[in-house]
Amino acid sequence: MNPSEIQEMNFNIIQNNFFPDNLPYHPAFLTGLHELSPNNTYISSNSTSDEAEDHQHSLIDERKQRRMISNRESARRSRMRKQRHLDELWSQVTRLRTQNHNLIDKINHMSESHEKVVQENTRLKEETSNLRQMLTDLHISNSYEILRGFEDISCNLAHLKSEYSDQSVTTFLH
DSSP, X not given: OOHHHHHHHHHHHHHTTSSOTTSOOOHHHHHHHHXXXXXXXXHHHHXXXXXXXXXXXXXXXXXXXXXXXXXXXXXXXXXXXXXHHHHXXXXXXXXXXXXXXXXXXHHHHHHHHHHHHHHHHHHHHHHHHHHHXXXXXXXXXXXXXXXXXHHTSOOOHHHHHHHHHHHHHHHHHO
């Protein structure tokens, strides 16, 4: 700011009743004011600068506060997601354990059933073998009985020749 602007500013201050009317209007007084003016401007500028700094600090603090709140919310959402995922995993573990238990029960039941079927199969094979043996024994004994019936017939060669010749003549005639 140049001196003429400062004097003009000082004159405006006097005319605007910032000072009482009974103060003397003297050029030395104005010079004194002129000397004080830069300091006043500096003080005023400092207070404006301080206010600007305070305002800037408050904006920075406000941004920090918003960022801190945002980070807290983000961390809370992240924890909730992790907890939800953990709950889902535990639910899946429980479900898989139940399925595993059910499968083990089914396998045990199937093993018992298989063992019973194998035992029944072995018993049936033995029974089949016994029945075959009995059938074979019956066939053999039946064969002997059939042959026993032939033992009672007397074998007379002459008798057989006469029977044979009678049959051949009869068949020849017919």
